[in-house]
Amino acid sequence: MLTPQTHGHGGARVSTYNIANALTVVRLILVPVFVVLMFQDGTLWRLAAFAVFVVASITDHIDGELARRRNLVTDFGKIADPIADKALTGGALVVLSVLGELWWWVTVVILVRELGITALRFWVIRLGVIPASRGGKLKTVLQIVAICVYLFPLAVLPFSAQLLMVAHVIMGAAVAVTLVTGADYVVQAVRLRGRAGEAGGDAGA
Known part of the structure; x- marks a missing residue:
């Protein structure tokens, strides 16, 4: 219960x-x-x-x-x-x-990264917690800002084409940070598993 x-x-x-x-x-x-x-x-x-x-x-x-x-x-x-x-x-x-x-490849890249990192968290959850990095927080901010620009009805504003280009640039930065932080998380998770394996080997020696 x-x-x-x-x-x-x-x-x-x-x-x-x-x-x-x-x-x-x-x-x-x-x-x-x-x-x-x-x-x-x-x-x-x-x-x-x-x-x-x-x-x-x-x-x-x-x-x-x-x-x-x-x-x-x-x-x-x-x-x-x-x-x-x-x-x-x-x-x-x-x-x-x-x-x-929004290009589908952008959505797929971000979603695959997020789902993959979630799976990694479950993979190492019993061994330790990898704290959120500044890069991860920056990734979230960039994604939200870019999405907000895409969501706003830009057609009602002057310079809508330029604003859309700004959205593309911010989303591009978000994708780059998303991939970099994802790779960093994978490295940390693998190291955490490796240290746990070494500790287990030493304990059994």
Whole structure:
């Protein structure tokens, strides 16, 4: 049976039903809302989809800060937060590609990297935790900024062609950082497994 409490930092019991986890759940709920809005015709619908994506992205920052500052880190949050993040950015990338506004190869590269790193986390989860790097955080910021530019109805703005080029450049940078940080994570995971294997060999010697 699931318990509404879990151990936080320092052994203190933290309720799963807290504001940080609530924001994570809200972000998950906003994903299908965003997708539905994206497939509606009209500038106002597109602006609504843009607004939903921005709000959902902001909750990602807020729930993480709340969890750390108020010691609201829970097992549910550790699992649900990255799922919500990937659902939001992945959903946006797929929808943009379906609508012909973003190259499919970009979406595939990013999604394969994200899913691959998730699998690696499970591969090494019992051996240790590889902390999020600055590159990983930069990757997330670049992806969100680029997606926001793509989502906004640029046709209503002057210099829309130039703004679209800016979106392409930012997304290109996001893809590059995505690949570099992904490779770095693979190297760290392999080293972690190797050290664990050596420790096991020494213990059996």
